[in-house]
Amino acid sequence: MRNQKIRIVLIEDDKALGNSILELLALNDFDVNWFKDGLEALVYLNKRTPDIVISDLMMPHMDGEELFLKIRKNSKFNTIPFIMITANTDDDVKFKQLENGVNDFIMKPFKVKELIYKIKSVIELKKSIEKKFSPDPFSKVTIKLSEKDFLISLNEILIKNLKSKIDVNELSMHLFISKSTLDKRIRKRTNKNISQYMREFRLDYAIKLIHSGERNIQYLVSETGFSSFSYFTTSFKSYLNVTPRDYIKSIQIEKNAKDLKIG
Template structure:
């Protein structure tokens, strides 16, 4: 049986909330509905979902504040986020997009618009997972020839991307000393181990951007860089332009 995608809705308007829950349930989504931001924050301290849809104008905590708390404080920044609003000026709208909100809906909106935006975001997320998940049947055995050495190296780096793997752990997983690892990487790539790991992470970030990701903090977290500033400096050194400039250039 196909597992239903879980959506969290935050909407204080009861009539609209009921309507959205019914629409999503009818279209085979599993929905958790909250009426305010405080309840939502408590929920996300122990739970996760596939997509968040939040009203912008709410008492005590608006949609922007909720987004920042979920993505920055609770670190659930891999969950796509859609803002719903009745009236939003250009400055506020652009600020939400700059913060990293994936999309927004202006009230009143059509049911089809809501469903299409949900589908597009979830499909995009799934495509990223498929694209970067190693095929378990791609190699029956691992013999560390030049080709298989690089494949094995890349597979380990991909699986440990967020854990900030160092050269000591990497050499252990490849059953060789640190010096042997460094020699093999230099031989096959003309790079030292640290440079290869850093550039592998940056290439992964670039692929995510090319697939549509524009939240730089998300890229930092996904690639396991120690800090936002280190990622930014490394990205600019590698590509000759900043991550923001690279993202903007794709929109032109």
Template sequence: MEKYKLKIVLIEDDLALGSAILELLILSDFEVNWLKDGAEGLKYLEKNIPDVIISDLMMPIMGGGELFLKIRKNIKFKTVPFIVITANMDDDIKFKQLENGVNDFIMKPFNVKELIYKIKNVIELKKSIEKKHTPDPFSKVTIKLSEKDFLTSLNEILVKHLKIKIDMNELSSQLFISKSTLDKRVRKLTNKNASQYIREFKLDYAVELIHLGEKNIQYLVDQTGFSSFSYFSTSFKLYLNVTPRDYIKLIQNEN
């Protein structure tokens, strides 16, 4: 089963340092997008929500401090950890960034292990915050299917692997049945084949996220593990007879 890689946006104008950090993060099994200045980073973040943002503080076009203030105005970035890279040891500047809400600092020159540990620490903090404050969008689904032990077990596995494409052989192995038995049981209980059930399960999750206030379609794609934006949109329309964008507008009008 394909492992989900945490997505990191790196914003660094120093090409030598940026290349070194990029290589380090990739070797540590992160998925990294490297932007060369704050303005470029802001444009990228308008359409993408990573797991962590790492930005140099001092850059000629737009610095990390200005970028942080701009993206924090958007509620979608409230829990996205933001780590600042800086060579400036001035306490006033450091305290100002912490006051604004920056999560952590990496001082140049930095230790490789320090960077990795700080990334992992802020990710764990993010997870704990989301777990505490985010309603479980599958609570009703789980309750509804609780009388079906097989579907309950299947749903529990699907929830844990929403962000990745699930291999049917691995899925059936986790349920201790064969691939053909998996498909037969799903058909018997839902009148859908296993692939359709999994696809619609992911789409139901996307719908719940929309009702919770999510408007970024690319974020929905990433959170549900669809292979592409177009495949998600096509599947969504076939399932609900409306495009994701129109569905979001419909929910906004109702509210």
């Protein structure tokens, strides 16, 4: 069976450029819907969810930044990669968009091959994160065939309950052991208490999301179940000795440096 085509929403007001991108992406087996402005695209996006959105930054009626901020208010777009096209080389402009949560940039003028590589890269990263943290459909079978490692069972429960902010009492109930036994087993295997282990597990997940292309810090807070933005930021800085915002910037700078070497 053939793999399903990657569905792309392209927003580009320059007709000549938009038509060229559309044709070349179609030739590379992408399913592309092209819109001339953000308002037109927003109507479509309210009804359908693509695999990736690629938008010009500067457009009439609704620019790329406004479009991005509007669709990210809808939870179904929280994990949809968003690539911004721009001719503006100002770092402050780029950092503002990255802080908003845009996954990547492509600078005009560009070669379509570069865009294709970026599309495939962000899609593969998204898939790898989803695969890593999706429950194993055979996990119940595995449990029956052999005793599952305690930490694997623990991590599986944590990942399934990240957003619900599961506490120690609930966690011990899921594992059918007392809180004291749970804490002892965690300390024995990790040299951490249960609270530290749970907090760092959430932070490790946030770090993986950042490396997958996520740039929206508020989204990271929500996805990892932290009670507040400030608690997430404080915990993150204590864990890595750097703020989430500065960590995201360092990842982007490193990525840009690698792109330059490849180019």
